[in-house]
Amino acid sequence: MDNSETNHSYNVLKNAIQEIDQAEKALSLSELSTRMGMSSAHFQHLFSKWVGLSPKKYQQYLMLEYSKELLQNHHSTIATAQEFGLSGTGRLQDLFVGWEAMGPDEFARQDNEIKIGYCWQDSPFGEALVMVTDRGICGIAFSAESGRKEALQNMFNRWPKAYFEAHSDKANQLAQDVFKASKAPPLHLIGTPFQIKVWAALMQIPPGQVTTYSDIANAVGNHKATRAVGTAIGKNPISWIIPCHRALRKSGELGGYHWGLPVKRTMLAYEAARRDAK
DSSP states (O other): OOHHHHHHHHHHHHHHHHHHHHOSSOOOHHHHHHHTTSOHHHHHHHHHHHHSSOHHHHHHHHSTTHHHHHHHHSBOOOOOGGGOOSSEEEEETTEEEEEEEEOHHHHHHHGGGOEEEEEEEOOBTBOEEEEEOSSSEEEEEEOTTTOHHHHHHHHHHHSTTSEEEETOHHHHHHHTTTTOTTOOOOEEEESOHHHHHHHHHHTTSOTTOBEEHHHHHHHTTOTTOHHHHHHHHHTOSBTTTSOGGGEEOTTSOOOOOTTOHHHHHHHHHHHHHHHHHO
16 A cells, blocks of 8 residues: 555544544444545445555444553553663664664764754554664654644754754664564664663563553662653654554553644554454
């Protein structure tokens, strides 16, 4: 499926989420496809091609209560804190991905010497903004809920002294691998030591599974730091690859998501559907 098709799929799915949430009961294929303004055959084909499952089954993953079921049946307890150093490798989508870390002091010393290239890339979750340094991907944002201008400004604000280059060749090159399960692009994590530990812990959660904020606090060596962990997760600059969408509250509630809860729900449903289709 090409990029325009995947972007279209997300937009249709976004509307489907709204219909599912507003419905008093589960919608049949006929009802849901009619509300989408599509034939049942077209709707079934689009989603079956996208996730390998029928819209009926996929709808179950999108229900608000599914996150609680996901937490109960696919809860990933992260391993001990010793695994999460400030450099090395982290587990990502069953592949080893290389990453480098840069603390705020080192980043500040380089000031305007830091060049960040960026480009826009279609994805299964709407349009994605991919940002890179010479070391690897440093940022991924989504514009489906906020709009392109706000998403771009949000990322600019994270590195106010950097030099930004639009339509970067390196960004275009690495962006091609962001949403492919077969390749893991290099990452450049820019944050405090604590933030980087939290982000490294997130990369230990397998696709289709979830964890809790308190589990992550335990993994980074401070079980009382749940609120600080939540803040670090909220500041994760590399969405999707550093899977902050896999962190839920203890109750099974989705919690927040910087790029909009519909995007988070779609990511979880997308991964769960692919997990069960194997």
